[in-house]
Amino acid sequence: MTRQLVTIVAAVLALSSNAYAQLSKEACVDAHSRGQDAREQGKLSLARKLFLTCAQSSCPAAVQGDCARFADDLTNLQPTIVFVARDASGNDLPATTVYVDGALVATSIxxxxxxxxxxxxxxxxxxxxxxxxxxxxxxxxxxxxxVLAKFSAINPPSTPDAAQTVTSRPAKPAARKVQHPKGALALAVSGGIVAIGGGALAFYGRSQVPEACDLSTHQCAAPPGAPVFDDAASAANKVNIGLIAGGVGVAALAGGLVWYYAGAKTDKESPTQQSVAPWVNGNGAGVAVLGRF
Structure with a gap:
């Protein structure tokens, strides 16, 4: 009875082993076929997993060889990415979940x-x-x-409070004071007045020359002792005085202007200086503000 039971169990195990081997071959062939389909569709990750399945030693030799070669080829073609997440200050955020096309890929980085x-x-x-x-x-x-993601709303850099902001202003340069000679302007003005007056006198004298007389030749077409000679002499004197006065006035005007600008001096105004110093005496203590103007 015992011998018959052992024989039955052995037969069942043998049949089960043959059935498993047959299913393993079918799974290998199926993985080989599905892997090629996935590769043609651009699903390299799925194709590589299927080829690794049928590259096992339990698969037929022909199928195993193809799958191993296909898996190696896809290893070189398979793209890879690295996830990086940072906050607004540039710090890494490892506790970040990543989804690719809606599928959860990583619960942390x-x-x-x-x-x-x-x-x-x-x-x-x-x-x-x-x-x-x-x-x-x-x-x-x-x-x-x-693949970098920056979370600008997480840990933004702090901004200084408006009340604590100190604005640095450039120091105002010391003002320059220009000093001109005191008599230069008066000389230039006086020269201008004299030049104008001299010109007016010369013009007036020229208009008083009688028609019978020529100022350039100092001759008159009139009999001796005629009054035109005295009139011509008076007009000539006015012209000469006006020309001389005008020349002196122009010279004074030019000299005054040259003196006014050439004799100018530039001085820097001393800026106001202040200092604070403590003081102590027998009657008390305090702080003194010292200034120089």
Missing amino acids: DGKPHDIDPGNHVVKFSNGDSDEVITLVIGSGEKGRT
């Missing part, structure tokens, strides 16, 4: 690369109540690409 398929992706970083969404395009074979 540790600096390790993550596999991702080529193409367009939407990456969402979540930290507390703040979310940052980044859209990116990943190329085939791109390794270690950094």
